[in-house]
Amino acid sequence: MSRKRCLILGASGGIGEAIVHRVVEDGWAAGVQYYTNEEKIRSMQQDVPKDQWAGAFQGDLSTEEDLNAFLNLLPAEWDAVIFAGGHMYSGMFQDMDAEDMDALYYVHVKALWMTTRHVLPYMIQQKHGNIIVISSIFGTEGASMEVAYSSVKGAQNTFVKGLGRELAPSHIRVNAVAPGLIQTKMNGHLTLEDLQALENDIPMGRAGTPDEVADAAGFLLGGASRYVTGQILHVNGGWS
Template sequence: MRKRCLIIGASGAIGLATTVKLVEDGWAVACHYRSNEQVIYRLRDQVPSEQWLGAYQGDLSHPEGIQAFLDGMDEEWDALVFCGGQAWTGLFQDMSVADMDQLYYLHVQSTWRITQQALPAMISNKKGHIVVVSSVFGEEGASTEVVYSSVKGAQLSFVKGLAKEVAPSGIRVNAVTPGWIQSEMNAHLSDEEAQMLAEEIPVGRAGQPAEVSGAIRFLMSEEASYITGQTIKVNGGWT
């Protein structure tokens, strides 16, 4: 029987690259998306039918959307990968409570609750993988992205705490912290801004989604069987 993985945010650049790599490794996949339905349809056509477990639409940025997603979600998975998210850029004092709530629900509470629903089956089966894609800003903080930094930092604390709690049940929990990655989240950067960023990064360029998904693939492999509660930095030596 194939191992089953639920990928949150599968329509984004990192989620898409991760899905492709896990399918190559023999995983059966289910893909969550919020609005990029066409991306999911194209992805479905690339995945062998015996490895396609379906698509789950859901807006995880508010409580009702999280609950609706949970109501339709299967409860037995061998792995969860959290790739979804969005940023908010601007001065902290200009941020509305609604914007703060949206980032909190999307990055923190949905991660908690989806994991909570999937854990009983993993514990019963004495195996499981959970990988959370956080951010370099969750480790270092970022001016004009204060709340985004906060929720990404919360994800890392979640990984550390949960890893200790579920390790006796054979479940490994880890994180990946990308730096500047070539993706739609960073498409707003001007050429000048991109050049300035490249000059700050020792390898001198943006990372590619496949470089992040490679770290995720490793963490879910047998080669990483003694790794839990850890964070792999995929940032070109930025920090």
């Protein structure tokens, strides 16, 4: 019996890597997308049994041309897709230039749209599928100094809600995980003082871990969530 196949976009990031390991532990074959960190992907492959490695696919998702090139090389037969990639922009909104805005839009929104459209025909034909988006607390709450990032994460959340309704009759579930403050390189710009101030504002008193986000994704991927679709699962220690 062949294994079900799950594609993880942004697999070389802290959360993406944790999700790859969780998916493999749960018995899936994992395919991974990455941009530049080929060394991390090679190391990851060594930890995955050969029959659970569904391939590595390099791709820059930040421009129309590069996104199309990636999709032209990406197989379309996946039972599940988890969007865990992306980057943020921290700074005053009026200081952003159009290039920074475009990159956020393509990586977080257009790549989500286009990749989902790429894999849907197979899922619809099979009458099953699972799409999971790693969004952000800022997609529901918004954040000063991260306004554009908040807006693309908000777009992800409403995409999940709309598509979840649209695909439910085809037995394809669509959900999101919205992490709060997580211990990843994305938050490496924070000073120790800033980090402590944020943790003091979190009811559970600490930042979350990539594994805790991966556990939430694993729940949404598994049978225990078979009646869950169009939902945003908040993993934030009570922070709001």
